[in-house]
Amino acid sequence: MMRKGLGLALAGTLALGLLAGCSSGGDTAPAQEEAFSPSRYAAAINDIARPAADKEADALRKPGELLAFAQIRSGEVVGDYIMGGGYMTRLLAQATGASGRVYAFQPDEFIAFRPEYAAEQDAAIAPYADNEGNPVRVFPLRGPIAAPAFPEPLDAIISVMNLHDLYLPAMPEGTADAALAALYAALKPGGRLIVVDHRAVPGSGAAAADSLHRMDEALARAALERAGLVLEAESDLYARPDDPRSANVFDAAIRGRTDQFAWRLRKPESAQ
Structure with missing residues (x-):
């Protein structure tokens, strides 16, 4: 009886397998995305350690939507390029989890212009240090804006509202191309670069970066693709069509409500 029952069970399993093969054309069903x-x-968003100012900014900055667009996973190694006050650094620290690592980069040029950037970097990193004050999981980096020295290959890099800074007249000629080449080199093959910036009037070129702190999308895309990155997805997360794009982003009438583009680019898997 045992052999007979086993035979029937095997026959049933085989039949189910054949039916499954027929229903999928004989191929294994693809893994769910x-x-x-x-x-x-x-x-990460509800972390009680986040400053009140960060939480007040969430309504406009939409951190959950941005992290989802960036496809941040627990355990990833991520760079926050031009970290500013640390808003994204703190979110990434929680989103990448206990097994992840975040490298928060603050350019020397920013610190020279505004020394408070150094103190803000220190404050953003401090909660993730051990009892001796050594960074754990979240690490501060400083250096030239065009040469961020990330110490290991990264799964992703996020840069929010800073691409236009690479085109400021105060930066040496060629800064943008050098910086984007460095970001490309820092990514693992298949790694992601997420860029958010204020939209400029089409065709305004680098001039809009200086006068309005805005980024001409055509100029940005050409530079990113020249670096070897491939545009994978665009999001209208921060689209605000009523912004005429003619005002400085720090103008009180428009600050925090500018029309912005959000792009996810990828380093090809075949890249070395």
């Missing part, structure tokens, strides 16, 4: 939604990052 990984889901990235704002709710995935609720713990």
